[in-house]
Amino acid sequence: MLIERFFVGDGISHISYLVAGQTKAIVIDPKRDVNDYIRKAKELGVEIEAILVTHLHADFIGGHYELSEKTGAKLYLPAKQESKRAHIPVQEGDIIQIENIKIDVLDTPGHTPEHVSYVFTDLSRGEEPVAVFTGDTLFVGDVGRPDLFPDKKEELAKALYNSLQKLMGLPDFVEVYPAHGAGTLCGKALSTKRSSTIGYEKRFNKLLSLSEEDFIKSLLEGMPPAPDHFKRCSKINEEGAMFLSKLSSPKPLSVKEFENLIDDDRIVLDTRHYLTWIGGHIPNSLSMDYKFMPFSLFAGWILDPEKEILLVIDNSNEVDDIAIKLRRVGIDNIVGYIENHTFSWTKAGKPIKSFKAISPDTLEERLNDENILLLDVRSKSELRSGQIENSINIPLPELRERYIELDKDKDKEIIIYCGLGPRGALAASLLEKVGFENISVLAGGFTGWSNYKKSPLVCGR
Known part of the structure; x- marks a missing residue:
């Protein structure tokens, strides 16, 4: 046997x-x-x-x-x-x-x-x-x-x-x-x-x-x-789910085709590296780093299965693997993907949005700045390893409803951190969709901060 x-x-x-x-x-x-x-x-x-x-x-x-x-x-x-x-x-x-x-x-x-x-x-x-x-x-x-x-x-x-x-x-x-x-x-x-x-x-x-x-x-x-x-x-x-063999592969879309499909009934899902998304992305797209976060888990948790998915990807060789990771959690309505990721989008003169990625040394210099709000989107269990001082915790999935607790004042910068960085970008994309603009993400997350400090950290409130 x-x-x-x-x-x-x-x-x-x-x-x-x-x-x-x-x-x-x-x-x-x-x-x-x-x-x-x-x-x-x-x-x-x-x-x-x-x-x-x-x-x-x-x-x-x-x-x-x-x-x-x-x-x-x-x-x-x-x-x-x-x-x-x-x-x-x-x-x-x-x-x-x-x-x-x-x-x-x-x-x-x-x-x-x-x-x-x-x-x-x-x-x-x-x-x-x-x-x-x-x-x-x-x-x-x-x-x-x-x-x-x-x-x-x-x-x-x-x-x-x-x-x-x-x-x-x-x-x-x-x-x-x-x-x-x-x-x-x-x-x-x-x-x-x-x-x-x-x-x-x-x-x-x-x-x-x-x-x-x-x-x-x-x-x-x-x-x-x-x-x-x-x-x-x-x-x-x-x-019984629809058989995978009966579902079609996502098709490549031109910039014009992709743009014409964007509406409130569809989700633009950007699967590129989270720092790439932060540096430039299609407005109101959701960031889910395909390679460096628990992709299927958060796709099942965050995405609306009733909405069609438009993918922004790095490489067309990845599209079938991305599709199966989505379909393993019941996200089946994948329409297609943009060719040559956002290069073709910007080449066509289409609008992009960007946020800031900051490093731990920059954050340390600004910890006492009254014009920042430091947002920890890790799970409650992760807080046992410590928390950056003066940060507030709203676990990522809860942010979909609890964003109303945050100040939308454009002069108030929200700096987001998670464990490594990719969830921070996802959190930023969720906030962007509900109107927040002044957002930064701590590159490397709490892990990068801990390695930078190399010392016990003060737990936040």
Whole structure:
């Protein structure tokens, strides 16, 4: 039995798997771009026989329906999901056997009500299980969050505690393969390690040693905010997304075509390096640095999925990769992209907007300037590492509503910082769209500031 892992980063940190036997293979929790599994199966000389889904994923769009149609593989979904699409429902006590691989289904609700886990036994080696695919019930060093259903969060936290006790009943040597690694918002503090064992988690996963009362309290306090796309993705995964193979590639647009498409019903999304955007961009475009920020996460969180997307890109070779990163979180309406990025735009004499990027030494000189407002757009959890003095904190996603707390006085300069810089540019672009003009971004963010100071920092208010 061979286990192949497929990892997607970009703030999703999704892990899916292909388990190969002698001639057949099983895919667990597939991503939306399913051709990778088909290619791997062909490379290994096996045929995809089954697709197993642990639960309705909230943070990405799954490819289970398309993979089933493309390969003819049987699709197994949790019975409590009650999907109306063609599938085989499974629940605790059910057994799936493919060649010498025996798969026992366990009900493991808690992260979601319908969640199941799959316990694999390689019968060619013995009668005891060797691996469990835990979805979002058990991570390495953490567990799934139970608060995605706010009205049921206490009930689900208790169910999660019981599900984990069930998993801890497996032999210590059983390998644990979760659906996410560090970087996801489906948990609070996942390890960077992407697999583990039951025995290792018993010993080192601190949540597993808590009493039920303390476990529930721990999970319901201090959980990071759930991004906007979580509810949307769950619904799409239940109903089934449009197959990627049926979506067209974004097309190149001339300056005239691009300009004629710009209106309130479309989003101009600039994916270039954040400092390039700061230096010159199409007015009211949103900055999402494709290479240096959790692109898929913030695209799902910030972009309106009902609006069409017009891309500003560095290189046409990147467009397909950018499109799949958007479509993994349900942003499908990508019309096209401007050729030669903003070079062609400025060459045609079209208007641009620019802000200032400042370095830490410049900021230090201005810290006591009454005409600046220092805005920290990092998450609450990031503030534990410190904060630049006299700054106020509004986490980036909250800025969409809380911008009304800021002074629009043109004489008041807003200097924005995040962790590294790209989120600061995104924040600047959000403020530009609601009328702010005097904006600067701290290049390098708090990381650059910390390296510049090389000393303990004063926490701000």
